[in-house]
Amino acid sequence: MTVAVALCLFALTAHAQDADRLVANALTKPTAYETLSWLTDEIGPRPSGSANAALAVEWATQQYRSWGIDVRTEKVVVPHWVRGDERGSLVSHHDQKIVLTALGGSIATTPAGITADVIEVSSYDELKQLGTKVRGKIVYYNNAMDLDLVKAHRAFEAYSRAVIYRATGASRAAEYGAVAAVIRSVASASLRTPHTGAMRYDPKQPKIPAAAMTTEDADLVHRLLARGDRVRMHLVLTPKLLPDVESANVVAEIRGSEKPDEIVLIGGHLDSWDLGTGAIDDGSGVAMVMDAMRLIKESGLRPKRTIRAVLFMNEENGLNGGRAYFAAHRNEKHVAAIETDAGAAAPTGFTTTLKGDALDALIARTNVLDRLGAHKFESAGETGADTSFLIENGVAGFSLVPEPLRYFDYHHTPADTLDKVDAKELQQDTAAILALAWVVAN
């Protein structure tokens, strides 16, 4: 054995021991949960542009400072969309109430609302076939999540398929003269629970209001139409798009001892939707990232490369935080970008843009994830929204994969609250992020 090899093995062993120690420490106390609890209970919902989002920036910055971690805010200009009244009823059926919520970014109806016949489609093909028959009507996209996929632990795949109509359904319907679009909430469970989420307008089409009905209401409208009833809906949505607001990403870092210019990024997003308190989306990610940094700092260990924690602003309705970060830091050398924005259930592993030998080499060096049940790496084309700009430019991407079974029961709903998070599982997630970042940084 040469001296060089011996030193190398020693270094590997030492780093493995450090990772073990960091993980062991991470699991001793529910500190991430305490952080999450403050964010969700004391601040609450924090949609982009809101006073609460500004409070969250200030609070996160102060927390890092109190832990002795270098931190700065970096300017992000964000949209400021504010929910208003939202009411639906079936005037054709004794004014029966329809529970719905405006999609993020939707324009308003008139204050008195609109009333129109509802026409149901389940695909863009069907919409195209109907063509101008939808003119003057409310187009209802009845696209359920595939619950078999959810049960097969592939909830994000089921989400991706259904969410298309939320994102682009309004403009597609407007193309044929529809006066509004309503979707079936993209949900894996419901107690008359509406799911909001971002939509975007095609600049070539007229803008029409867009909302999501609960699955119960979606089923009701479907049954009535299937029975041959004429269904007329009254819809009132009064959201407002206020002037853009100057907000910020919160960027903290622990400088590398040997290669400080090489960066391992860990990130989640600080903004949330407005209906719940954003505990799973993405308060949990914020708490994991912040607590991972605190744990490293507290350990006294220094990584070889810089570990940088980014709390992105405006993931939900614009990605302006991810875009601003990329614009400011694209010329720095990012070794990896590890994003966590998939809830706080027990960790199962990571998706990654790595493949083949590079992935195998990493897997061989991350046995520390075994004890967390988080050692499953799956290659994927995308590993997160905020870091997508880095990934598209060749940075190795990773995304934490907590067990996804119940994520879409709560996602983008009023029920996204602290009680949905298990403190122990959140701490395991934190340890998984910490362990992966540590290994990659060394």
Added chain:
Amino acid sequence: MTVAVALCLFALTAHAQDADRLVANALTKPTAYETLSWLTDEIGPRPSGSANAALAVEWATQQYRSWGIDVRTEKVVVPHWVRGDERGSLVSHHDQKIVLTALGGSIATTPAGITADVIEVSSYDELKQLGTKVRGKIVYYNNAMDLDLVKAHRAFEAYSRAVIYRATGASRAAEYGAVAAVIRSVASASLRTPHTGAMRYDPKQPKIPAAAMTTEDADLVHRLLARGDRVRMHLVLTPKLLPDVESANVVAEIRGSEKPDEIVLIGGHLDSWDLGTGAIDDGSGVAMVMDAMRLIKESGLRPKRTIRAVLFMNEENGLNGGRAYFAAHRNEKHVAAIETDAGAAAPTGFTTTLKGDALDALIARTNVLDRLGAHKFESAGETGADTSFLIENGVAGFSLVPEPLRYFDYHHTPADTLDKVDAKELQQDTAAILALAWVVAN
């Protein structure tokens, strides 16, 4: 064997065969679900005094007539309480939204609402100890359903224990000078789902507004108070109590062939709360009772005793239907009163006021319930609200017991909708009601 005994055995056998045939017929098609579907989808919520409640009376009457069944309406004067705005927020915590609903019968706050400190109690003993410390405050009753009891299939027991604070908490708090009362929703599951329900004022105390928070919001307020925070809540409730309305019970009957003056009553309630469409509470009971009558009529069989189906009005907030029925019919001979108001999950059996030999004799004659999994009889002091006036006067009472595990996930919430009902299970319930009524009537 004497001729009399032989005839008697023949008669028993014939009736057993009839019961078997009725049950077999009942299970062939999901007809009760079709009835329920119309009631909940086409009419929807039907709180006492509402236009929809009047529509439901009219519709049920017409349905019976279309089946060739004798039917009449019997006058019931009911309260007409109408929900208004209902909003809560924590002004002490960045105006964080609290999801809540007014309890049925609550008075309003001023239109602008009230703002006061929240003080938490978990029992009337604790309230008493606090005494005048609650003056000027909002008293928060944090009394969770015992979920272990729910899991042990004793959900109604868990409900009974927790619901006390909903029923009488406002007046008890008012006695010590509270300005409002909020309870934790009486719930076995929640996706930020508020549970309403009746409350009543003690005429000796000042009336104060009363609402139910979702379990998520109840947990939030509890955590904040436990942390030592001062919690100030803004509460807006604008319900109105309008003048009483003349409504009706719907009474249908199939006259007995031998003892027409002896009555076997089967009943559910036609009114519902306003938040959902009252599918499980008690549209299902209505559908079972109506479909049982239709099935008997269609069979061409005549029971020896009269089977009378009563769709009671105003079970939820007054019991005026039950009271009016009793006042009008107390001098008739009721052999049994079979109530169904516990949801539409698969039947397990009945509670009954019968005991000892009388119960044993009935059990021996109801083997037809075996095939429905509904042959468990349990003695109980109470077997239903609408029929309680009859039971208190010595009539044998029965209450259908569907599996109760999920009942309080939906009860009194916006999520009490048709999709929570399984058509096959509802038909089994219908068959169970039909079979028991048939056996008792013969």
